[in-house]
Amino acid sequence: MSKPYKLIGEDVYKNRTEKINSELFTLTYGSVVAQLCxxxxxxxxxxxxxxxxxxxxIGIRLIEEFLAKTNFGRCINxxxxxxxxxxxxxxxxxxxTPTVDNFSADGKQFNLILEDNPLAEFVELPxxxxxxxxxxxxxxxxxxxxxxxxxxxxxxxxSFVKDILRGDPSTEIKLRLNKILKDEIxxxxx
Amino acid sequence: MPLEYDLLADNTxxxxxxxxxxxxxxxxxxxxxxxxxDNENVRDHEQATASAEGNLTEEIGYNIGLKLVDYLLYLxxxxxxxxxxxxxxxxxxxxxxxxxxxxxxxxxxxxxxxxNHRGTYVLVDRSFTMISRLDSPLGVQDTLNQTxxxxxxYPCGIIRGLLESLDIDSTVQAEVTEFPSVSFHIQTSx
Numbered sequence: 001m002s003k004p005y006k007l008i009g010e011d012v013y014k015n016r017t018e019k020i021n022s023e024l025f026t027l028t029y030g031s032v033v034a035q036l037c038x039x040x041x042x043x044x045x046x047x048x049x050x051x052x053x054x055x056x057x058i059g060i061r062l063i064e065e066f067l068a069k070t071n072f073g074r075c076i077n078x079x080x081x082x083x084x085x086x087x088x089x090x091x092x093x094x095x096x097t098p099t100v101d102n103f104s105a106d107g108k109q110f111n112l113i114l115e116d117n118p119l120a121e122f123v124e125l126p127x128x129x130x131x132x133x134x135x136x137x138x139x140x141x142x143x144x145x146x147x148x149x150x151x152x153x154x155x156x157x158x159s160f161v162k163d164i165l166r167g168d169p170s171t172e173i174k175l176r177l178n179k180i181l182k183d184e185i186x187x188x189x190x
Numbered sequence: 191m192p193l194e195y196d197l198l199a200d201n202t203x204x205x206x207x208x209x210x211x212x213x214x215x216x217x218x219x220x221x222x223x224x225x226x227x228d229n230e231n232v233r234d235h236e237q238a239t240a241s242a243e244g245n246l247t248e249e250i251g252y253n254i255g256l257k258l259v260d261y262l263l264y265l266x267x268x269x270x271x272x273x274x275x276x277x278x279x280x281x282x283x284x285x286x287x288x289x290x291x292x293x294x295x296x297x298x299x300x301x302x303x304x305x306n307h308r309g310t311y312v313l314v315d316r317s318f319t320m321i322s323r324l325d326s327p328l329g330v331q332d333t334l335n336q337t338x339x340x341x342x343x344y345p346c347g348i349i350r351g352l353l354e355s356l357d358i359d360s361t362v363q364a365e366v367t368e369f370p371s372v373s374f375h376i377q378t379s380x
Contacts, residue, residue, distance in 0.1 A: 013204070017204045017205070018204070018205040018319070019203065019204065019205060019297070020203065020204075020205045020208055020295070020296065020297060020319075021202065021294055021295055021297075022201045022202055022203040024208065024254070024295050025203055025208045027253075027254045027257065028208060028211060028212070028250065028254060028344075029211060031249075031250040031254055032211065032215055032250060035246065035249070035250055039222065050218070054211075054214040054218065057214055058210040058211070058213075062206070065206055093203065093204045093206065093207050094203050094204070094207065095202060095203045118203055140211075
């Protein structure tokens with residue numbers, strides 16, 4: 001019997017990654033977001049977009065590290081994908097394990113609840129009545145998930161639905177599977 | 191008396207996260223600079239890229255550096271309340287940077303600290319962790335060039351911000367000759 005994902009995630013994080021202080025990352029991400037807000041004159045919609053596109057670029061690179069370190073094959077269904085994202089993916093990169101919740105009846109949609117969001121520690125949104133409505137502070141994660149999943153042939157809509165920073169009770173990301181992209185295998189490989 | 195920060199034991203994430211983020215940051219600041227150059231009809235593209243772009247990523251580092259000293263000292267105080275480093279001389283501050291700051295941020299100490307006793311300090315990290323995994327498809331020389339151009343602004347900014355918050359004006363330049371060994375040249379006004 002194969003090991004449960006929780007143990008795999010912990011094992012990969014503990015033994016196969018180089019680690020740094022998470023506060024340094026939190027501060028850096030905060031500075032990047034602040035810089036973007038300044039660059040776009042507090043046009044938070046554009047900031048969200050820019051964060052997502054940065055995330056997308058990160059996602060398509062990050063999946064390689066993920067596959068190399070875990071040796072996972074194809075998931076049998078989206079439920080398995082959800083488990084792996086939360087217990088292995090988030091664990092191995094951000095050292096946190098979000099909860100998978102609200103799986104829809106058709107098995108194509110779920111929410112990730114981030115009890116612990118290393119991106120947003122010590123963060124307060126600007127007090128301009130606009131940021132709390134428009135800015136998704138951790139939107140880079142949306143791009144990362146989208147980019148990484150696309151590289152494993154899953155076309156998924158990802159968006160934030162709640163954020164503690166906005167005064168919501170929790171931080172939640174919604175993932176909905178659109179379709180499974182056609183697998184194109186380069187000639188000469190199997 | 192040695193300070194004890196076991197930040198690394200408390201709160202860590204995968205180093206890759208920060209690396210990915212910094213690569214994206216370098217890329218957006220590069221785009222921003224190119225845009226500015228085009229708008230202002232600047233001919234000398236390369237020159238402008240090397241400085242203006244640096245300002246953006248460097249500024250992100252600088253903002254982190256400014257906050258860092260307080261934060262490190264606060265943690266230190268929480269631990270045992272004694273052994274606060276003496277910041278009476280610039281050289282002691284540099285030692286603080288080499289040991290405590292570097293260790294808590296990058297997990298290792300600076301290998302070598304030199305000074306001419308007239309305000310210039312050289313810090314050598316023989317294996318600077320933030321660049322150790324960079325590798326250009328165009329070969330070693332290109333890796334060196336790209337690193338020089340894009341990826342050393344961040345630590346330079348951190349050092350400058352840190353010294354600034356301890357009331358020392360400085361200019362910081364990084365040089366990499368033998369990958370991944372980086373020397374930081376700090377010119378202080380005191």
